[in-house]
Amino acid sequence: MQPDSSTALDDKGLDLTELDLKIVSLISIGKHPTSGRARRAEQDGRAVELGMVLAEATGDKQNLTVIHAGDSQLEAQQAALRSYAGMGLGAVRVLQMRDSADAINPLSEYLYKHAPDIILTGVHAESGESSGMVPYLLGEALGWPVVPRIANIVSIKNGVAEILQALPRGQRRALAVRLPFIASVDNAAPAPRQSAFGPASRALMDQKVSQSDVDGVRNAWSELPARKRPKRLKVVKAKTGAARLKAATAKPQGAGGKVMKEQSAAEQAQAIFDLLLEEGVLR
């Protein structure tokens, strides 16, 4: 996202200077779909971007805390986490735990203690189970509402946030939710800004070792590279050759819709209008 588009957002009325908002963006280590290398995850990057825009609107960048719960000992993991910091963050907080550990308990303890107003996450992680359950489990643990797949936060007034939720087919839905809440950020949200190498390497990695149980259930699972899924075959259940030939060659005949031939243009238009209303596409 370009810097000027965030000011454009301010013009639209996102002015939170009198608010003392505390925002937390949860980040994970992404995985490039082709090379498999550790990288900044797409959706988590968007969550950080949205958090930064909100923090900038409050006038204090320090209002945004970026947290990673997991392992960060390897160099590749460090580099991936630093690429978030390169977006203009002073520090990244790491709740250090083993790779096989369950992140929910330490995270919910931390968030309960620090009590932020808004928690932003991605929809699915790019590694591990990628079940997308983190926002829901945190919401359950903290007792906060969960808003899935948001595209933007339009305004925050009187402790109520107005949110645009991304729907399929490019549609948007407006939701109002009282603070505090947890939201997962959809791919329809503004793209994350570029990461700069210098600030990334200067950023502070604020590590905190936290205790967590090993995810025992997952140890029983076997994980392999994804197999190609078999394509669904079109099975023709014809008993005879003639019926098979007919199924293979015949044009798909619709059941035959309603044909209006003699009616006036007004009646015809009314018929279209009624159908459009019934289908709910006329809004």
Add this chain to the structure above:
Amino acid sequence: MSDTHYSDVLRRDPRAERIARNRLHPLHTTASSGGQVAEIRGPSGLLRKNPHTLGFIGPNGIKRIDRLKGNAIATNSRRGTTNTQVTLLPLHQVAEAAFTLVVVPDMVGGRLTAHDKDVLGQAHQLARAIEADIGAKGAVMLVAFGVCKEENFDKAGVDRLLLLDSVEYQGYCPEQQMAALLQVEARFAPQYWLFPDSVHGGSDLGSRLAARLGIRPAVHVWQVNTDTTICRGAGGSTDITRATPRLLMLSQECANPIDESRHEVLPVVLKSTPIISLLLEDKGQVSVDPNAIPLAEAEFILSAGNGIKNWDQFHTAAQALGATEGASRVVVDDGYMPRFRQVGASGTWVTARVYLAVGISGAIQHMQGIGQCEKVITINTDAGCDMVKRADLSLIGDSEAVLQELLKLVKVFRQQSHQGQNNVKISEKTGVKKDTNEEAENAA
């Protein structure tokens, strides 16, 4: 010597020959095979055919083999009287359900999607496996929220139907839906919960329920049996094989939909509507610029063909209806519309729910492009064109006049809805919205 001579004499049996020639004779089958059987199981278990016994001798002495097995298409049947035999599929009945599997579909636009039907098919596969284990019949229950326009629940495999269409369940209300699902959990204790893993809300609702019930769900599942589940992990790059949990979120084409049986759609009623305090408030859908939506995923397309003469009116109509514009190849070639608006084989394959084709006769390339559209409406001057055969509603007449009338209707509709609406949409000018908010604050 003389004996052998007599046995070599070919003796004809005119009566047997006559019967063999006459396919309608009651003794035809026995006579024509000459006492020999046409197909025999060989010693290795293979099916052996005796080609000499196949077929029959026609009236002109030529051997005929009927490979249609009595299914020959009647060529001399009268035109217009196509005998559409509706074969009634066998009814699958569950009198006493020993266990229940619950499917919560997306029901986009109030109808079961192909994804929902796949999930129902998967539910029945699981139910059959459990039935084989415990020896008692189980039922597949569908929990449908909101407006319901589906008519073929029976053919999709719904044994029990819990239809929750009261006011509380309209719009986006995951918390209310969750409360209802918890009631279902308490009353039926389903063996499995199945959700479609989709962006239409199935994945959201499934995750909420899993978090509340404390179940670790299997997500992006593509292969299930009662023991093991294979699901995609790490953004679709790995396959995780695990024990099957109680709550599954299934990807598309996980199983084949039900197609060989009917099911009794017995209604189930919840005792009461759960009343909960809602933290999420649905403010309705926001109007987005329809032409900013990619054509391939647009929901409602107004498409122009060679029959359009008044282009200004067409663009006005698209704007008034809130439809994404599409075009046939001809008008794109003629330069009336840009290339990226072309629908069809060499353009975009669209997935619109409603496709309104104006002045398009329906070349096969265009029909391929709209193959996935649910409802097709067409305005055309030619009643015999291919588009009319495909369309659900066809209007034969002048498109300009019909569009003119349609514009009038939409204008009236917009005025009425504008008057009836108190809360101002976000998409409209924020200045207006601020004023209303200030008023609310003053009132408070």
